[in-house]
Amino acid sequence: KNQVEQSPQSLIILEGKNCTLQCNYTVSPFSNLRWYKQDTGRGPVSLTIMTFSENTKSNGRYTATLDADTKQSSLHITASQLSDSASYICVVSHNNAGNMLTFGGGTRLMVKP
Amino acid sequence: SAVISQKPSRDICQRGTSLTIQCQVDSQVTMMFWYRQQPGQSLTLIATANQGSEATYESGFVIDKFPISRPNLTFSTLTVSNMSPEDSSIYLCSVGVPGGRGQYFGPGTRLTVT
Numbered sequence: 577k578n579q580v581e582q583s584p585q586s587l588i589i590l591e592g593k594n595c596t597l598q599c600n601y602t603v604s605p606f607s608n609l610r611w612y613k614q615d616t617g618r619g620p621v622s623l624t625i626m627t628f629s630e631n632t633k634s635n636g637r638y639t640a641t642l643d644a645d646t647k648q649s650s651l652h653i654t655a656s657q658l659s660d661s662a663s664y665i666c667v668v669s670h671n672n673a674g675n676m677l678t679f680g681g682g683t684r685l686m687v688k689p
Numbered sequence: 690s691a692v693i694s695q696k697p698s699r700d701i702c703q704r705g706t707s708l709t710i711q712c713q714v715d716s717q718v719t720m721m722f723w724y725r726q727q728p729g730q731s732l733t734l735i736a737t738a739n740q741g742s743e744a745t746y747e748s749g750f751v752i753d754k755f756p757i758s759r760p761n762l763t764f765s766t767l768t769v770s771n772m773s774p775e776d777s778s779i780y781l782c783s784v785g786v787p788g789g790r791g792q793y794f795g796p797g798t799r800l801t802v803t
Contacts, residue, residue: 608789617699617779617797618796618797619795619796620781620794622690622791622793625791665732667791669790671789675720675722675737675785677734677791677792679731679732681730681731682731
C-alpha cells in the first residue's frame with residue numbers, strides 16, 4: 577500500500593532555532609517528492625521538488641534531502657521565523673503524468689517568539 | 690508556475706443549500722483536480738476535472754453530491770450540493786505541473802455549513 581508518513585505530527589520551536597521534519601514513504605513507482613507549506617486556511621505552496629536522482633534541494637532557508645534507497649526525505653528549516661508557523665506536507669508523485677499523488681499527514685510547526 | 694485563483698475564498702452556508710466554487714488558471718492546463726481538506730486532516734482527492742467530458746470521481750465521492758464542470762482548459766467549477774455540516778472543509782483546486790512534476794494548488798475555499 578502506498579503510504580507517506582511524516583514526523584513529528586507537531587513541533588514547537590523558538591524563533592531563530594533550526595528544525596528538521598521527516599518524511600518516510602512506501603510508494604511505488606516513484607516519480608518525485610515535493611514539500612509544501614500550508615498556512616492555516618490556505619492552499620499548499622510548493623517549497624521544493626526532488627526527483628529520484630536529486631538528493632538535496634534548497635529554497636532560501638528551506639533545505640530538503642532525499643534518500644531514494646531508504647525512501648526517506650527531510651526538510652530542514654534554518655533560523656526559523658514566526659512566519660514559518662504552518663503545516664508542512666510531504667507529497668510523493670507516483671507517475672510522470674502528475675495525477676497520482678500520495679499525501680503525508682503533515683507536520684504542524686509553531687514558531688514562538 | 691501557474692497562478693490559480695478560487696472564488697469565493699470563504700463562505701458560510703445553510704444546511705440543504707448548494708455552493709459553486711470557481712477555479713481559474715492563468716494558462717491552459719491539461720489536468721485539473723479538486724480536493725477536500727477536512728479540519729486537521731490532509732488533502733483528499735475528490736475528482737479529476739476533464740475538459741469536455743465528465744469528471745472522474747474517486748471512491749466515496751459521487752457526481753450528484755459534487756458536480757464538476759470543465760468547459761475549457763483554464764476554468765473549472767465544483768458544486769457542493771445539499772450541504773450538511775459534515776461538508777465544512779477547505780476545498781482546493783489544483784493543476785498538474787508540465788512534465789508530471791506534481792501539482793500546484795489554488796488558495797482554497799473555506800466552507801462552513803451551519
